[in-house]
Amino acid sequence: MKLKTTVRGRTYAFADTKELLAKANEEKSGDQLAGIAAADAAERAAAKLVLADMPLSALREQPVLPPVLPPELDEVSAVIDSGVDATIYAEIKHLTVGAMRERLLAESGGELLRLGRGMTSEMIAACAKLMSNLDLLRAARAIEVVARCNTTIGQRGVLSGRAQPNHPADDLRGIEASLFEALAYGIGDAVIGINPVIDTPESVRAILQMTRETMDRLAVPTQNCVLAHVTTQMRAIELGAPMDLIFQSLAGTQAGNAAFGIDKALLDEADAMIRERGAAAGPNRWYFETGQGSELSAEAHHGIDQLTLEARCYGLARHYKPFMVNTVVGFIGPEYLYDGKQVTRAGLEDHFMGKLHGLPMGVDVCYTNHMKADQNDMDNLAVLLGSAGVNFLIGVPLSDDCMLNYQSTSYHDIATVRELLGLRPAPEFERWLEARGLMENGALTGAAGDPTIFR
Incomplete structure (x- = not known):
């Protein structure tokens, strides 16, 4: 050769x-x-x-x-x-x-x-x-990759949003208040997904129960997830937590996954559990997150470049037929992606590679505060990804995650990308928004953005 x-x-x-x-x-x-x-x-x-x-x-x-x-x-x-x-x-x-x-x-x-x-x-x-x-x-x-949990996402012309109502103390009322804001902007059709501060089965169960009660009370067609370690989520299921999606971060090498505290045997066990005891109606019940550079940060890259390792994450993910996969593209920092130009390139690479693997691919359009990037870079990438048919984006209040301390897209940013590109929420979710008076003919109404309507 x-x-x-x-x-x-x-x-x-x-x-x-x-x-x-x-x-x-x-x-x-x-x-x-x-x-x-x-x-x-x-x-x-x-x-x-x-x-x-x-x-x-x-x-x-x-x-x-x-x-x-x-x-x-x-x-x-x-x-x-x-x-x-x-x-x-x-x-x-x-x-x-x-x-x-x-x-x-x-x-x-x-x-x-x-x-x-x-x-x-x-x-x-x-x-x-x-x-x-x-x-x-x-x-x-x-490439159109459609997946179903409780709702269906990935259809052509649909841009879904993950509601990420994190709270720095896992306060249930604080999480709920942020969730109301997300729903008021039409965000949450991909998942209500909370990153917990407290990684215990009891805390994870409490958050899942709160989100389930809110979903039931408001008849919200979506799915819930708490992004704790997979072993914590499994214990929460054993405690009776109503879990739709089970989550785990992935690396592209066995050594990288060992640094995350996982291996294929554990993922197989979790897969069997969520299929047997999960609360979702549909067949796709995994949520995976990845990001270029994670293997290098764990000294588990074996001299392989970070794009190739990212692709290998997707090769592992497709084995489990997930509902959602997203690259947290700028989360690790400038040591791996230095500036807005590199973040943009990586986001487009990851989205393409995930889709070609047959994955329902989303992107957390984000950056850390010590990176040479700003919100204008993220706006550009969000519009590019919306044009490329990304399945979902991440929404946090005012683009600023107060728990994880990084910058992402806001609830209203995703709504704006939909409006700009003529995209819509997942069909079941759009019908729910119309019934609530928050959307009409694919556009948000004057009532949108007011979280008090859900009290």
């Missing part, structure tokens, strides 16, 4: 697919921190040229992290490899990455989903590295 090229008299050589993928990545501060990034734009361009000519089969035969060979035994690799559709893979394995990129930009959404089933996560990551931002938008927009 040829892993070198000559550009303007200078020869660039790459040791293996892992180095090639890293140096073909767009500029990311995380890759620079890990010492694996291209030295300059010329080396990056050379890596892209070599990658474009690489057959897809090479990325499966020489993976960045072998699934069975010591000392790099990795169960994520095994899940990814076993999930590949053999018939579709045989059809496309001779294609180069460059040819596959061209095909992905030419095909309809249904065909893209079919092709994605025959691709490993490394193949999908490789295609993303050859795409411009506009390419990523175009390909992702073609």
Whole structure:
């Protein structure tokens, strides 16, 4: 396999697919921190040229992290490899990455989903590295991934919102007040999802019971979730908590997941429990979160670039047929994504890669306060993602999460993106908003935004 090229008299050589993928990545501060990034734009361009000519089969035969060979035994690799559709893979394995990129930009959404089933996560990551931002938008927009829990999200023309009514002390009245504001702006059709301060089964159960009572009292068609560690949620289920979705953060390596305190056996156990004892009506009962750079922060990246590792998260996630997956794109900080430009690029990459994996993909359009980014950058990314057909965005009061201490999109930001792009809430939720007098003909009414109507 040829892993070198000559550009303007200078020869660039790459040791293996892992180095090639890293140096073909767009500029990311995380890759620079890990010492694996291209030295300059010329080396990056050379890596892209070599990658474009690489057959897809090479990325499966020489993976960045072998699934069975010591000392790099990795169960994520095994899940990814076993999930590949053999018939579709045989059809496309001779294609180069460059040819596959061209095909992905030419095909309809249904065909893209079919092709994605025959691709490993490394193949999908490789295609993303050859795409411009506009390419990523175009390909992702073609893909429609519909999922059902209690409600159905992901339909074309629908932009859902996660209500994230966090509270710095897990005060139930404070959470409820923030939830009322979200509902008043038409946000919450994806999920009512709370990040808890107190990671105990009793606290998780109390929050779930409160959200369930509110959902029942107001007849809100949605689902609830508390984003504690998966083991805490499992204990809460055993205590009788009414849980629709079970949550967990994922990494793209076995070592990264070990840092999160999980492995595949635990995820399998949780999957069986939520299917047997969960409260939801529909078949999709998982909520996963990811984010470029998490493996590096856990010293579990094995010299692999952060985009490729992010794609591997999606390869693991699709095994469980989730209702929601989102990248918390700018949450980790400037060590991994330095500024608004890098956050924007990563958000578009993650959304495309998740969709091509067949996932109901959302994005937390966010940044930390020590990052070289601001709310205008987030506004730009939110509009780009809305144009690309993102399944859902995250809503927090006034864009400022007072518990997690980072900046995201507000409830009214999501409502504005819907209005700007002609998008609507999930159908069941829209009918509920109309019955409450908060929406008419796809637009919020003058009554919207007033949380006191739910007292």
